[in-house]
Amino acid sequence: MASTALFAEIAALAGDPARAGMLHALMDGRALTATELARVAGVAPQTASGHLARMTAAGLIALQRQGRHRYFRLATPAVARMMESIMEVAADHAPPRRRFAVGPRDAALRKARTCYDHLAGELGVALADALVAGGYAELDAEAGIITATGIDFLGSIGIDLEAARARRPRATAHILCRPCLDWSERRPHLAGNVGKALCAHSFAHGWVRRIDGTRAVAITPKGHRAFHGEFGVRLG
């Protein structure tokens, strides 16, 4: 079967440490320059360039020119999902390694981070739990939905999901929503279009902001108030 060769090609591209680091850095959904990616991968710019060319040809990442810079980003959400699923398997394998040696950066990542286009970490799980507890959502490892009252609730906050509902072939009272199992909490949280909308809203209203150039995000004072007031979520 020819598809096996393609499969191996994609997996091998993701399997090189330098390329994996670059893909990891792009997991926040932003676009980075070749030089930035070279730095995070710990290789020389010319080495990074070669990697980027190969991954671009394979459709893993996409290139967009802007002035004299060339910005690279993950080509499709499918690539982000692929990486999530590999990380899930890698996390299963993690135990043999030490767990306690988490630096401050890891601590920030566990607290709150973006997972391509949605929020993850303690924050992401807490928000999902709050929605489930309030009867606004149902969620397990296989699938999730936002209930009719959940759509109204999120709408009252200013997150409009009617567009997503209208896109469904048969107008139903709820919205299907993709769950995402992340490596730090080992529990599902909101992903897909709904998670993306919630994340975008959080950034737009200054509830969270990015920490330097990583995937980690910081919860602003305003965000603490909003997450507690709207969702009943309080994070130490």
Next chain:
Amino acid sequence: MASTALFAEIAALAGDPARAGMLHALMDGRALTATELARVAGVAPQTASGHLARMTAAGLIALQRQGRHRYFRLATPAVARMMESIMEVAADHAPPRRRFAVGPRDAALRKARTCYDHLAGELGVALADALVAGGYAELDAEAGIITATGIDFLGSIGIDLEAARARRPRATAHILCRPCLDWSERRPHLAGNVGKALCAHSFAHGWVRRIDGTRAVAITPKGHRAFHGEFGVRLG
């Protein structure tokens, strides 16, 4: 971040052609011997043995001894999901290759096959479409549910999903169900616990049977009658 190294390790394991072939062969959920896997991968037994040892150590596959044979199978459903997601990305990249050169084996695979623990191919998609059309299920790329009437319908056929419903923390009228986007049809079909139950039922009642040692399955005459009578599905 240490998790990047683990990520690369897992992806690299999946990225070797020989290992990818073995993993592919195990995607039907069965357990195969080291010799069988060596044959499908096209390498000598001793080479296969090394690959299998590495993948077992990494937690990708599991070993169960049985007499003088050693049977290998995918370690967890998470590994199968990882492979599905890689195949999805690989399929996006496929266009540059020729599409028409599908041999009889590929044709059988496209018609009906198992995808780890559930049915895929034309058959899998047709069954999912039939359930959606009958109001028994809702399904999109992000998530899926089996409706209350769907639970009753499947129950009337003999597929009991009450256990799955009872497992849910809050007893609801429906069951969340994982969708799976497969490479040949490019459309979602039923996976997860529900897809697994439907597949198991189909095998148990002789509706489908495996074709030699591949992932492809053949629909029996009895199966044609059942799929048409129960689901309204008719496949040429």
Next chain:
DNA sequence: GCGATGCTTCGGCCATCGCCGTAACGTACG
């Protein structure tokens, strides 16, 4: 026991590929 089968380990060969040096190219900016 003895041979046969299935699997694993060891040793050495070979190819692939990641890496960086140097150098050339193209595009913005002064």
Next chain:
DNA sequence: CGTACGTTACGGCGATGGCCGAAGCATCGC
């Protein structure tokens, strides 16, 4: 138009790792 910066192309080095031949263990059948 020249400089500077970012990116790409080429060549050679080095190491990782896949591959098989041969030999060593284990298990089953006679």
